[in-house]
Amino acid sequence: MSRTQNRPPTRLDGGAEALLAAVLRLMPKFTDPACHGHVDLFDPPGEREERASVVRRHEVALRLCADCPCLDACRAWAATEPPTGAVLAGRITNDLMETA
Numbered sequence: 001m002s003r004t005q006n007r008p009p010t011r012l013d014g015g016a017e018a019l020l021a022a023v024l025r026l027m028p029k030f031t032d033p034a035c036h037g038h039v040d041l042f043d044p045p046g047e048r049e050e051r052a053s054v055v056r057r058h059e060v061a062l063r064l065c066a067d068c069p070c071l072d073a074c075r076a077w078a079a080t081e082p083p084t085g086a087v088l089a090g091r092i093t094n095d096l097m098e099t100a
């Protein structure tokens with residue numbers, strides 16, 4: 001009898017496909033997010049990107065978030081994400097710009 005036959009089944013037992021399905025079930029369901037097709041606006045500051053460029057991008061991204069139908073779900077999910085300097089759920093996830 002193999003080791004896996006002696007324990008209860010886990011999400012990993014179905015292989016990569018089952019694991020991906022389990023991860024996707026845990027992700028919030030975003031229907032028609034305002035950032036769709038505009039993710040570059042939300043990115044953290046680029047290594048050589050000028051501050052004015054970052055500010056312009058993030059201002060547009062913040063306006064998109066403000067009108068996004070997924071804002072509440074996104075806020076709940078964003079609370080679990082590490083800060084990166086990106087715009088997420090209507091906020092800049094940390095203030096990298098202040099140190100740039």
Ligand code: SF4
Nearest residue numbers: 033035065068074089
């Ligand atoms: S609230 Fe979230 S899903 Fe909506 S535009 Fe902003 S980052 Fe995208």
